[in-house]
Amino acid sequence: MSTSKVNFIFSVLFVVFGAALGFLGNGDKFRRKVSVELNPGLKPPSVLPPDVGLVHVQGLGLNDTLHFLLCNRGAPALMLVHTNSTQSIVEVDWPSFINRSSAGSVKVEPQTSIQYSSALVFTRVWEYDDVNDTADPHQTSESAFYPPYELQNFIWFSLNATFDQTDHTVTLCGGEKTESFLNGSLCLQFSAFESEGREKAWPSLLHNANSSQLRVWLNGVTPRGNDSRFALEFQTVGESGFEGRVDIRSSIDDEYTPSIFKVSEWVSFPVNRSGVWGYNQWKPVAYRKADPAFEDATPCKHSELVSVNQIPQSSLVQAYFTDDPQIYGLNISFGIAKDPVFYSATKYVSWTVLVGMGEPPAESFSTLIIAIIAVGLGTPLVIIIVGGVFVWVRKRMSHSSGYEPIN
Secondary structure, three states: OOHHHHHHHHHHHHHHHHHHHHHHOOOOOOOOEEEEEEOOOOOOOOOOOOOOOEEEEEEEOOOOEEEEEEEOOEOOEEEEEEEOOOOOEEEEOHHHHHOOOOOOOEEEEOHHHEEEEEEEEEEEEEEEEOOOOOOOHHHOOHHHEOOOEEHHHOEEOOOHHHOEOOOOEEEEEEEOOOOOOOOOEEEEEEEEOOOOEEOOOOOOOEEOOOEEEEEEEEEOOOOOOOOEEEEEEEEEEEOOOEEEEEEEEEOOOOOOOOOOOEEEEEEEEEOOOOOOOEEEEEOOEEEOOOOOOHHHEEEEEEOOOEEOOOOOOEHHHHHHOOOOOEEEEEEEEEOOOOOOOOHHHOOEEEEEEEEEEOOOOOOOOOHHHHHHHHHHHHHHHHHHHHHHHHHHHHHHHHHHOOOOOOO
């Protein structure tokens, strides 16, 4: 075999294995120093109403800071503020915030360092009697809907018991003083991250240091109908000059979320500039048990994105956004048509969303997929190489077996 052919074969092998290593990648090595505090700067004589709390999570980077604020006064809201300073701080005018004369009572200083601000607000839980088994609120008559649960009126449990400084998590649970919530609750578990990774529990969303996660679940709530399904309404509040859209991204890899090959991304982008500045990202799947197995998964779908004229009844949002903000809303409905399992079967449903800054995390090929690709590409290449070597050896043997002419 000629030297040029050998070099060509090794070049092809180098490209194949180099591509495989490229798919694996080195991961996102960027890290933030994360700290969590409850009710920043609150001092006597200021006293919050019972079971009301404001959580501040700071993610300190090399030359910037991410501030996450989670508040359960009114409709629960998670706010993200990105600054280009490592010295930016959250300031709360507690007397004004407590008395609800709250416009401008929550600030991030210096305000000139603020690059981007947005808030995700959970406003309602809808329940409807899906007698036609369509799992589509838009195909359901208005008479099938029960009065919605207004989250701004919920009574929330104390955050002190669920505040975890080490894991950077806090869980917010609450409900109404009604028969439906006698033994049930709606919960939101917030998690902040120092670096790239993913949780073991499905849907195992890929996160990085610029993102946080909210896991939302409805547990033990007594349905008002035999065929009840639920939908979650939430809104984004952002600065004017930004627009929103929902993109659907497909993938061939479902290792971390079995049978789910899509991810939905509600992105915020500036009107006159390029790039994505913020996002809410989720897999279109919900789970019917707290420790889900494959059979506990159920698809979920979102409605069309709509513009909203009225700011949601969230004390945090009303305290921070003083100018006319841009507000969008949509619903996430749980279940699929002709699915015989309604909420009453397990009295549980959970859904997870990432909230972050910049481009949403993108899934790369997993090790399993890379192995399959390597086998698929490598096997034919090995056959070609072995076949070429075999032909070359046979030709050499045939030449060496004959008599050489005598000069």
